[in-house]
Amino acid sequence: MKLKKLRDKMINNSIDFYIVPTFDPHGSEYIPENYKEREFITDFSGSAGVAIISLSEAYLWTDGRYFIQAEEQIKNTGFTLMKMGFSGVPSYTEWIGNTVEKNQTIGLDLECFPQESYEKLKSSLRFKNINIKNINLIKEIWEDRPLPPKGKVYIYEDKYAGKTSKEKLLEVRREMKNMKSEITIISSLEDIAWLFNIRGSDIKYTPLVMSYAIIEEDRALLFVDLEKISNDVKNYLESFCELYNYSDIFNYVEKYENTSIYVDKNKLNNKLFNCIDKSNEIISGNNLTEKLKSIKNSTELANIEKAYIKDGVALTKFIFWIKRTIKNKGITEYEAELKLREFRKLSKDYIYDSFDTISAYEKNAAMMHYHASEENSSTVKNSGFLLVDSGAQYLEGTTDITRTISMGNLSSEEIRDFTYVLKSHLMLATCVFLKGTTGKALDSIARYNVWKNRTDYKSGTGHGIGCFLSVHEAPPSISPRALESPMEVGMIVSNEPGIYREGKYGIRTENILKVVYDEKVDDDIFYKFNTISFAPIDIDAIDVNLLEDYEINALNSYHREVYNKISDYLTDEERKWLFEVTKNISK
Amino acid sequence: MKLKKLRDKMINNSIDFYIVPTFDPHGSEYIPENYKEREFITDFSGSAGVAIISLSEAYLWTDGRYFIQAEEQIKNTGFTLMKMGFSGVPSYTEWIGNTVEKNQTIGLDLECFPQESYEKLKSSLRFKNINIKNINLIKEIWEDRPLPPKGKVYIYEDKYAGKTSKEKLLEVRREMKNMKSEITIISSLEDIAWLFNIRGSDIKYTPLVMSYAIIEEDRALLFVDLEKISNDVKNYLESFCELYNYSDIFNYVEKYENTSIYVDKNKLNNKLFNCIDKSNEIISGNNLTEKLKSIKNSTELANIEKAYIKDGVALTKFIFWIKRTIKNKGITEYEAELKLREFRKLSKDYIYDSFDTISAYEKNAAMMHYHASEENSSTVKNSGFLLVDSGAQYLEGTTDITRTISMGNLSSEEIRDFTYVLKSHLMLATCVFLKGTTGKALDSIARYNVWKNRTDYKSGTGHGIGCFLSVHEAPPSISPRALESPMEVGMIVSNEPGIYREGKYGIRTENILKVVYDEKVDDDIFYKFNTISFAPIDIDAIDVNLLEDYEINALNSYHREVYNKISDYLTDEERKWLFEVTKNISK
Known part of the structure; x- marks a missing residue:
């Protein structure tokens, strides 16, 4: 229906291919409502993707975080999914470069297309006489398009x-x-x-x-x-x-x-x-500001750490609440999200969430960026995993943290996978690295253990985070696809390995790391990470026999810190519970 | 003296800078004697380096493997060492780009300069009006230059x-x-x-x-x-x-x-x-042949594995011999090298060594590519470490293996470092990785443990190896500087992390890995390594308390294999000894 309208406009304007990327004029990750043209035309609501429509075909490219969700959402739209990064799947520029014929015309809105993307598109078209026409056709068919934002500065x-x-x-x-x-x-x-x-x-x-x-x-x-x-x-x-x-x-x-x-x-x-x-x-x-911004100053760091305490308190209260409540009655994923927000709102200086909370039960959590709505939300029962990935904007900083919570009766596969995610998480958290080491190099250290388990996750391991800014901030990035940019003291980066079993469950354990100076030995300078986010990691889901001694020590010492930083802000009942769930584990 | 002669020629030919790289016309790593012009002019005998001579200055660039050796060898030549990779040290192209003035002339022999290097040099000179003159001045001053090789095909x-x-x-x-x-x-x-x-x-x-x-x-x-x-x-x-x-x-x-x-x-x-x-x-x-050549066929693999058994037998006999002999008398590094070659020569199809044997005692081993000569060779005594890195050309294949052998009385620092090198070695040897993983990504997995020990090695972790060809063969490379080229089944690569303490000792444990298929799980294909070189790793130098359980298991199971593959080819005395030194260790 929408596709039909768009194709009519394409014909009227002599456009053979129309590209709808996910951009505003500023190359933002999250974009204002009035620029969500790709979501409008494809129904896919994820934060990344490109649609290309020809008169006979319509494709949506998105990345591994969104494969399952995108399949679902585009089901009846006429779009076919292109899984980026899969072998044999061309990138959208490769696809159009191979498909477009001499003298055909590609239309797109060049105010919402970064110069770099434009140059890539252009170079994929070399040797051919192709017109790229600056035109916005979505505007013409999107009747209830939102107005531009008018927020106060x-x-x-x-x-x-x-x-x-x-x-x-x-x-x-x-x-x-x-x-x-x-x-x-x-x-x-x-x-x-x-x-x-x-x-x-x-x-x-x-x-x-x-x-x-x-x-x-x-x-x-x-x-x-x-x-x-x-x-x-x-x-x-x-x-x-x-x-x-x-x-x-x-x-x-x-x-x-x-x-x-x-x-x-x-x-x-x-x-x-x-x-x-x-x-x-x-x-x-x-941008010359990018690296300057990513190396947090001491005021920012102190404030960010305060924000993470507040955030950890809310998440800890939430875990206590849901573990207790679930014994007696089911809770929808959406209700869980609301409850968690309620706990966050108890903190002064909480502004709003820093992204869509992922409150995903069992198989829903295999969709890396699943979002439950009031109408469409599974009921959490007393078995399996609930994955909760959430964060907030506080005046002191931006937070992001994930816990996968056992609701009870875990299978041995679930426990094994949870333990291997933890091994990956702890290996990155405790690693020491030479100054100059890139996030790309650190990524394989994080993946070492999930690979041992013959699993992999299709997302990066970690991303930078702003200070009361974006929850994803470049340049810090721990990913096989990261640029060759070294980790610097003062950078903040997430540590979020995972295992996702389609149709079954998803596991992710995410904390936030601060890059700190470690030691200089001869000519070599070493850095390491301090974890600055605090909430219990579910020991009910761990097979301690799969852990090496250093991993047990690392987990126990993290849990000591969780208790020390969080317990003061809890009720007696919560505190007693936290003491139990953060106690030392051993073989 | 040589520099004076060269500068006279430079003046006669109006050359302001003369570059002497380490190339033959084919971009070979090891070059025929008649092309060793950089060695002639600098006295530095390492396999990699670039010299630049101006009328007032003379510099030699080389990489971390050679810093100590190069310092020594260029001492009285008038050259100053430029340590490649050190922060603040410009590359030779950066240096010349910043130093050369408008209208000056750079001379070098363009038949011995790859096009890629030429383009890099050119681009470092942009915005300036510089002549690059194709001239060979070394030819004119090198009186006893060897003749071109005439070996039969x-x-x-x-x-x-x-x-x-x-x-x-x-x-x-x-x-x-x-x-x-x-x-x-x-x-x-x-x-x-x-x-x-x-x-x-x-x-x-x-x-x-x-x-x-x-x-x-x-x-x-x-x-x-x-x-x-x-x-x-x-x-x-x-x-x-x-x-x-x-x-x-x-x-x-x-x-x-x-x-x-x-x-x-x-x-x-x-x-x-x-x-x-x-x-x-x-x-x-x-080269289109490069990847084809690096993926060994089944005949090559079977033969290469045979060559490594022969090689392991020779090295095992050598270790037995030196451990026994050293109790009673000192042996020079050079004598050790000769003895090892003697053991190798016992094998049919041994042709010659595949590179200069590194037989390096105590502080000499801190020079990664040290080579003892008859005249200049330290005496190995009954304490400290002897590092022996050697390999051979057999008709079946090319070998390369390193063991660091305890001569007795190790310090706790030596034992700790040896154990951390072993941890790094075992972590790479036993890792599982997703198809598509690059040697660059694997490098940080290998470094994880030496970094924990607050040490680093200035070489790559591993290199490809030819089949009765070069001991260093691209594209396989496990290094932070490796290209983005994935490891493929059938590739052969070395695993040689190390710790080098200048003035004290050097430790390297090197085996050879074969990339093999592991498992396909859902859409993910996993590869792993099989170690194909066999000789005991010195358990006298290990602090077992620094090992995790999985590392102890990995070492014990490797030593089982060493015994099974090698013991048949030994004397009774050697076999009895091998049994002892490959027995299970435990905490």
């Missing part, structure tokens, strides 16, 4: 940010000098929020402001819907930068000539990139 | 090669088709020897023939010094290829026009590359 105070915007601008300008660039255009919303110490509410789960910025050697320019700015915020911002309206960016960028301009082609959209005059020299790479 | 029989040259040509042509290339020029000597099933003796330690090859869709051309070819070999070769003289390659390549030509820029020298007419399309990548 507020100041992220120095007591949280730890560094003033002026100090951060100095650091960025130092990087600009290193890169021999005179100006940098920033379009990534996280980077702008971090740099200007502002937050907003234009995007669900993340306190971001739709905006662009330009940093020159002695000026800072912020492009934002001025209606979102109160007088106080205006006064704050104008003390170090100039304010322009959001859509002025295009005309403004056109004015630069003979300038060396630093841009992040993964974030800058093609339409804006095309506004840059040819007389300029373009220097491209990851 | 012989046929590597099918019972060893496992596949005829005709079959291999079919496979190469299939790859050529995949790469849409009409011809491929091969200049790598290992690849030519493998493809044509010939061997020779032009290069020390490796049975190679100085040669070039061109494969067309229906012709195979071999360029080789025809004086090296007997009538029998001529008849064999002419049954499927055409023979040309070695130096005819340059004129021959010039003739191609409007052809798509596949080349390996890492191997093809710049002089030959420049012979390719501009009308041709150049497709570049690793």
Whole structure:
């Protein structure tokens, strides 16, 4: 039906292929409602994917986190799933490169397409005479499309940010000098929020402001819907930068000539990139703010650690509650999610969740990013696993944590898998590594144990996390697909190996790691991780005989810490229970 | 003195910088004596390094394996060492890129410089008007330069090669088709020897023939010094290829026009590359033979495993001999090397060593590639470690194995380090990994334990090995610097983590691994390693309390295999001893 309407528009506009990626103009991971065009056309609600529609075919590409969910959601839409990363499955650029014929036309909205993606698409089409037409056809058929967000901008105070915007601008300008660039255009919303110490509410789960910025050697320019700015915020911002309206960016960028301009082609959209005059020299790479932002300062680190205590208290209370309640009555996944949120709301400075809670019982948890709704939610009973992956935005920081909770009567396969996930988790958590080691290298250390178990997980092992920003923040990444970027002291990264058995269950144990300095021996500098998230790991689901001695010690010592950090904030009953479930295990 | 002579020649030829890399015309690792120009000018005898001489400065770049040795050898030559990989140390291309001034001239011999290196050098010089002059100045000052090698070519029989040259040509042509290339020029000597099933003796330690090859869709051309070819070999070769003289390659390549030509820029020298007419399309990548050659066929594998038994017998006899002899008298490192060779020579089909034996006592072993000579050799006494890294060429295959042998009275630091090297070794040897996993990913699994010990080794963990070819064979490589090339079933790779304490001792435990199929679970295919080299690992040097249970089991089960495979070939006395030193250890 929707596909039919779209194809009619394609015919009217002489478009042979129409591409619907998952982007806003800023290359954001989570995008404002009005930009969710791929979800509109495919019904697939995951955070990543690309749809391509021809007059006869319609495909959706998404990654391993979403295979099961996507299959489900696109069932009656006319789309076929392309499983990214599977051998023999072409990438969407390969597919279109091989499929498109001479003189055909590809349509897509180039304001919502990063320059890097555009260049990749272009190069997959080499040797052929193909038109890429800047057009938005979804707009024309999406009748109840939401309005653009209008959230107010507020100041992220120095007591949280730890560094003033002026100090951060100095650091960025130092990087600009290193890169021999005179100006940098920033379009990534996280980077702008971090740099200007502002937050907003234009995007669900993340306190971001739709905006662009330009940093020159002695000026800072912020492009934002001025209606979102109160007088106080205006006064704050104008003390170090100039304010322009959001859509002025295009005309403004056109004015630069003979300038060396630093841009992040993964974030800058093609339409804006095309506004840059040819007389300029373009220097491209990851946003200069990206690495600066990922290395948390001491104020941020102290606050983030506070946020994780609050978060651990809520999750611990929740685990106690559900383990007790489930003995007498079933609870839906959705009710469990609500209850967990209730516990989080007890904390001062809880703002909202940092992503869709995954409260997934038994086979639902095999879908890595499953989300129960009020209408569609399984009932948790007193057997099997409930996987709960959740997080929140506190003023002090952004959290993310997963526990897989035994509801009772586990099979030996479930216990074995849970134990191997724990082995993988502990191996990464306790590893020591040479300065310069990349997240890519650490990924195989994490996978070593699940591989021993002849299992693998189709997601990365860990991702960076913002400070009251995005729950997924580059560059930290522990993944076989990560860039060659070394882990640095002060970075925050998740540790979330898992095992997913389609149709049966899913297991994930996730804590958050802080990279710390360990020791210098001769010329070698070593780093290690400190785990900064705290909640009991379910000892009911562990086969201690599968653990090596060092793993038992590591788990016991983590559980000591959980008790010490969390118990003060619990009721007597909860505390007594926590004492029991964090006691030493042994062979 | 030599540097003075070279600088005089530089002045006469208006050369500001002269580069002496370590290459022959074929990008070989080990090079014929007459091409050892870098060794001639720097006195550094290691297998890798680049020298750059300006009128006022002289530097030698080499990698971590050679830092200590190079420091020693260049002491009085006027060269300064540049430690590659150290932070703050520029690469030689970075250094020259930053140092050279407008209109200056760089001289080097472009017949001994791969195209890839040339392009890197060129690009490091961008924005500057620099001449690169094709000139060989070393030739002019090297008075007793050896003559080019004249070794006879012989046929590597099918019972060893496992596949005829005709079959291999079919496979190469299939790859050529995949790469849409009409011809491929091969200049790598290992690849030519493998493809044509010939061997020779032009290069020390490796049975190679100085040669070039061109494969067309229906012709195979071999360029080789025809004086090296007997009538029998001529008849064999002419049954499927055409023979040309070695130096005819340059004129021959010039003739191609409007052809798509596949080349390996890492191997093809710049002089030959420049012979390719501009009308041709150049497709570049690793030699198409490289991966085919690295995946050993079943005949090769069976033979290689036989060679490793022979080799293990020799090494086991040697360890018995030295442990017994050392009780009564000192032995020099050099004598130990000779004795080991004596044991190897007992095997039929032993040809010669596959590289310079490293027989290194105590602090000498901290130099990763130390080589004792008759004149300069420490005396091994009854304390500390003797590290012996050696290998041989048998008709059945090429071997490489290292043991670090306790001579008695080890310190607790030595025992701890030996045990951590063993932990690293066992972790890699017993790991299971997903199909598609790269050697780069496996490297950090191997390093996990030495990092726990706050140590690191500045070499890779493992390298591929040829079948009666080079002891280092790409693409298999377990290293943080490895390319993104997955491990495949049938590949052979070494497992040689180590700990090197400058001025004190060096420890390395090296076995050879064969990649084998493990299991398919759902959509995931798993591989693992089988260790195919056998000799006791010194249990006198192990602190069993530092081992996890799985490590104890892995070591005991390896030692069972050592006894079963080796004991039949020993004297009664040796066998009794082997039984003792391979018995189960426990906590």
